[in-house]
Amino acid sequence: MPDKRLLALGAALLAACAFFLFWGLKGPTGFILELRATKLAALLLVGAAVGISTVVFQTVTGNRILTPSIMGFDSLFLLVQSLMVLTMGSLGYAMADGPAKFLLDTALMMAASLALFSLLMGRGRGDLHRMILVGVIFGLFFRSMTAFVLRLIDPSEFAVVQQVMFASFGAVDTTQLAMAAALFVPVFAAIWKLAPALDIVALGRDSAIGLGLRHDRLSTVLLLLVAALVAVSTALVGPVSFLGLLVAALAHQLMQTPRHVLLLPAAALISGLVLVIGQGVFERILGLQSTLAVIIEFFGGLLFLYLVLGGRRR
């Protein structure tokens, strides 16, 4: 029997989707619906990718504070984008936008993330202080590199970079979306198959090996899958730094279980819920475009603080 909380989340998500699709619908209905459906698909896909990848990442690295984006992943993305603008100029950058650039972005981010993650997995793994330090240092490094590159860019071309600096669900390319979906589905399936093993990974390396798991190999595989998810969602809509943190914390708080068969769907559903409701309210009710990311950053940070401070209660 499916878990009640998951059912409730699912129902809430369905309602949110209906609101997103049909609220204030007027004019050429078919066209607008198609536009909204594309956007909705992107929100759900990115939501699931961010939620699931963060939960898996935190389980494998054995911490609840670091996420791929806090490790400077989004900053790396910005760095790559601003380097592209610098070398190609804003015109070349705009022209390069398309399937090829999407694939290139994804490949680049995957390679970089593997390098980053392997730093976490070496000696001193499980040492939370060291991991956070590494994460913060890299985040800082990429950010200041980006700031430096931005200074070199012509002011008139700056706007192009600024556009990718915050996540944008405003203009999602359908070809990119299809490619992302084609990549996500097998990755989700692989992670789902490993969900019971993830419960054991969460016990830490020694216990996992003692219980007969090929821990080191499995961790690498899992981090590769995480890298794929993070890379694709970043390439698709840009960085959403605090979303993963927020969603993983909420999923753990709500489910109170070590079982990833429950945690992973919960994270995916909550993530979708946050994005769909957030974007829906912004576009339909407030009539604003593309500032959802700012709000997620704000509330993500706030709620996380609240969870950290209040988390030791029952």
Add this chain to the structure above:
Amino acid sequence: MIAIRNLSHRIGGAPILTDVTLDLPKDGITAIIGPNGAGKSTLMGLMARLLPIQEGKVEVDGLCVTRTRTDLLAKRLAIVTQRVGVASRLRVGDLVGFGRWPHHHGRPRPEDHEAVERALEAFDLVELRDRFLDELSGGQNQRAFIAMGLAQETDWLLLDEPLNNLDMYHARALMARIHALSRAGGRSVVMVVHDINYAAAWADHVVALKDGRLADQGAPRDVLTAPKLSELFGMEIGVEEINGRPTVLHHA
């Protein structure tokens, strides 16, 4: 039998274990004793393939630990390490349940639930089964991890300082439980003990390590003598015979 042959281990050039050759007899309790930093945990880690073997060889009932598939070994040998930290928020029942993983790989059967029940009962954990680990006392926590090792139902059970944090009642109950297992249950237990009197009272075989080398091994009455213990720990230690067992007076 666990056969250890010419086992040496180095960390960053520093020798941690040097040429240890040793047979741990099947059935019964083997106690490993020695000062802090002697290499006891390292030896356990190597036996249980938690650390890669650099030099030498370890065989568990004829299975080489480096070459045997790790999931097969998990059905032969369970280990409870000295420092276990768990990142996820676990209930005692869940933790002990994970001890059954080697047998069901994520799909628990009725016999797995029974084994978990037995382990919970054995360690007085039935009432605590729905409590979160981070809401337990140190000793309760320790018992939960040992129960998980027990639930694995392997021929070999390796326990690194299982008496840590336990009060007198639970320490003795644990030893009695392990002793019964090693007799009726046909399981072999290897444990690191710091309180020598527990080794004297319950162990069938004692292994003494010092500075990464095998200092001595044999029956408790042969190893736990005043001159040998004084040498091992570098302090004056008196040993008296009480109720026919060597009893170590090291407190004052």
